[in-house]
Amino acid sequence: MAQLNAVLLLHFTFWPLLCIGLQSQYKSKIKCVFQGDEDTYSFYKGGDVVLGAVFPLHSSPISSFSSFKTKPEPTKYKFFTPRALRWMQTMIFAVREINQRQDLLPNLSLGYHIRDSGDDIPVSVKRSLLLVNGQPEKGSGQSCKDIQKQPSPVIVGDAASGVSMAVLRTLVSFKIPLVSYFASCSCLSDKREFPAFMRTMPSDLFQIKALVKLVHYFQWAWVGVIGVESDYARFAIQLFLKESERFDICPAYVHFYPVVLMQDAVEELVNILKSSSATVIVNFSGESELQSILKECRRQNVTHLQWIASEAWATSKALWGDFGDLLKGTLGFAIRRADIPHFGSYLRRVNASVAQKSHFLSEFWEETFRCRLNGSLNTHVHGEEAHNWPPCNGSESLDDVYTPYSDVSQLRVSYNVYKAVYLIAHALHDMSTCEPGKGPFQNGACGSLSQILPWQLLYYMKRTHFTTLGEEVRFDDNGDPIASYDLMNWQRESDGSLQLVRVGFYDASLEDDKDLEIDEPAIMWHRGEKAPESLCSKSCLPGSRKARQKGKPVCCFDCIPCAEGEISNQTGVNFLKAPHFLFFRFK
Incomplete structure (x- = not known):
């Protein structure tokens, strides 16, 4: 049934690839006709193999009411993400770099077809299907072979784990590989459910172990745990709580908040933070959700918290401008970074005339400089004040402003995108060097390069390892890279x-006792020069022992004097039985 539904979705929502197979039977009777609205917002370049990709250029869709009497308006979003535009440009840069090489795919050119996922499941699924189907020439009644954009046998994306899961479940029947650069949920390592998934992003299983060891290192036994209502946060927090038990770390509270935070939801969350004795907060979310929380923290004067960041926002500089006073001292594990040669200068080549030629770049340019381009392709301008922006004068330069788009000091997710493109390129290269009769498929057959079959490409991808920018890139049996942060x-x-x-x-x-290294003197804390305390109960002094508080976690206890026949000469222990000839208490 799932396969039938997927086929029907492809056939009736978009232009069908199925008609190509039927054309030989019905000749000219079968025509490809686009059934939906033409979606031209993309970066596209043709090639022998066109790599598809989805990136969350926009986020936080604005809900709207549909009467079902008129055609629904296109989705609008609260946020435009320059950082995601840099990820898009990373893919374009990597493809161009590979096409210029003589030692990698010398006889095969790569192209790209890149779309905005909106960080939204319905949008990402629709646009992923656009990628794998290709796009016919404009107009109706065209032959299925008359295509404007080639179909992609593989997709790089998406960023969010939940969105990636939805796309995978839609494409699973067609065995089309998905390589994510940022989806970290450990659930995606399940090869029975997601057999065509790979990633250059480490699984949360490793991030959680690192976070728990960090909390244990600083003896924070009482921590608040919060996360956005998503597959990513749910699985991560579940793992965090399970791993915490090994180190006697207790959650002061566990709270999930919705992706779209209304005022009552954010107030409820901040009231929890405010009323708890926990001063250390572990937060699993992206930067867009955190903005509303920090804004409410400031309004309620909740400024004492030590934030521990999940990798999703551990290096999100965009939060600093408005909330630096709240986030100073934040600790978090970030994925491996790299310096990509010449990439910074490539990003800064964008100017007003270049931006006019692309919807994505037009929107970025106008939002960065708060001006309107003459003849702009941008129709996604946010807010009423944008309509009052003055015309751009053409002298604007990215060298004169700070934007996350051109900031190449922390290339981490961008580096993951870069590695994802190289993973596919090396797999295609291995296919191209296969000798007929010695191939891995039936009767020694090699993979087809004239018409790439996604399942054959996936076979090579799973067995590929390579070196790029000095790093040896390998994958385990689950398609996960070796984790380091x-x-x-x-x-x-x-x-x-x-x-x-x-x-x-x-x-x-x-090894387990050497996997975490911390340079404690180098840390700047949120308040003071020492690590903050985050305890439900302070350690008992010598002469007293712990007594569990009824109905509360093991981290919460009272300190009571030792009884006769018991001694305690250490801090933070329960008690020791004294020898039978000793009957005294330590004062």
């Missing part, structure tokens, strides 16, 4: 700007 500390510079300082690392390939 940098421990980052948010520090304020003298001019008020954010400095992300590496103060340690976690490497899952090392």
